[in-house]
Amino acid sequence: MNYSLGTFLFILFATGSMQVFSQDAKEIIRKADQKRRGDAAIAEMTISIIRPTWSRDMDVKSWSIGTDYSLILITAPARDKGSVFLKRDKEIWNWLPSIERNVKLPPSMMMQSWMGSDFTNDDLIKESSVVEDYTHKILGDSVILGRDCWAIELIPKPDVAVVWGKVLNWIDKDEYIELRSEMYDEDGYLVNEVNFLEIKNLGGRMLPSIMEFIPAEKEGHKTVIRYHQVDYDAQISENFFSLQNMKRVR
Numbered sequence: 001m002n003y004s005l006g007t008f009l010f011i012l013f014a015t016g017s018m019q020v021f022s023q024d025a026k027e028i029i030r031k032a033d034q035k036r037r038g039d040a041a042i043a044e045m046t047i048s049i050i051r052p053t054w055s056r057d058m059d060v061k062s063w064s065i066g067t068d069y070s071l072i073l074i075t076a077p078a079r080d081k082g083s084v085f086l087k088r089d090k091e092i093w094n095w096l097p098s099i100e101r102n103v104k105l106p107p108s109m110m111m112q113s114w115m116g117s118d119f120t121n122d123d124l125i126k127e128s129s130v131v132e133d134y135t136h137k138i139l140g141d142s143v144i145l146g147r148d149c150w151a152i153e154l155i156p157k158p159d160v161a162v163v164w165g166k167v168l169n170w171i172d173k174d175e176y177i178e179l180r181s182e183m184y185d186e187d188g189y190l191v192n193e194v195n196f197l198e199i200k201n202l203g204g205r206m207l208p209s210i211m212e213f214i215p216a217e218k219e220g221h222k223t224v225i226r227y228h229q230v231d232y233d234a235q236i237s238e239n240f241f242s243l244q245n246m247k248r249v250r
Helices: 002-037 241-247
Strands: 039-052 055-065 069-076 084-088 089-095 101-104 134-144 147-156 166-172 178-184 190-202 205-215 223-232
Touching: 002 147, 002 166, 002 205, 055 134, 084 241, 089 241, 134 166, 147 178, 190 223
Parallel strands: none
Antiparallel strands: 039 055, 039 223, 055 069, 069 084, 084 089, 089 101, 134 147, 147 166, 166 178, 178 190, 190 205, 205 223
């Protein structure tokens, strides 16, 4: 009887501990995502596409509200200037100034390269939520850039359509800064790795100012985002993210 009671209490305690542990992992991811994304933000950045024999830069300005609304404007070079990408809930649109037309991107295009970079359309204009679309588990501790981190595993929920079979994130323990990410396919093979570098004050928050995106199986390929400034106090309404505004935004 004592053995059975002891076993029952052990199982009850262990189950409760695992639930709390899992909840902690989700809360860590939520805090890191919220710190980076904010409720609303306006950002200016340069995106560098690097290849073994060439490279090119694009200047970009972006507006966003949470995960549902985002608008990305290409401001340079001249050949791409004025191109706009809009995400509004489940819809993604592209304004092409050369033909003065809005084009809706179908789901089949989500995995295609964005502007010749190593990002896909899904990577750049995130349709999935790292907080709600995955289950989370702390795997252990690590040190990156001299900072103590949690290593956290994200597994997609069965009823959610996401690209990755697994994601690993490393989050700074003191300030909830994402420092590294790895994306795996459904067979467990590494597809992409992302390094977050040069932490500085961006919009009043300590955040990495450089995001280095590296495809695992393409030697010499890399896409680097350098953030110049971010405004987390931006006042943006949902009406800003309209098809009409894609033609006017500057």
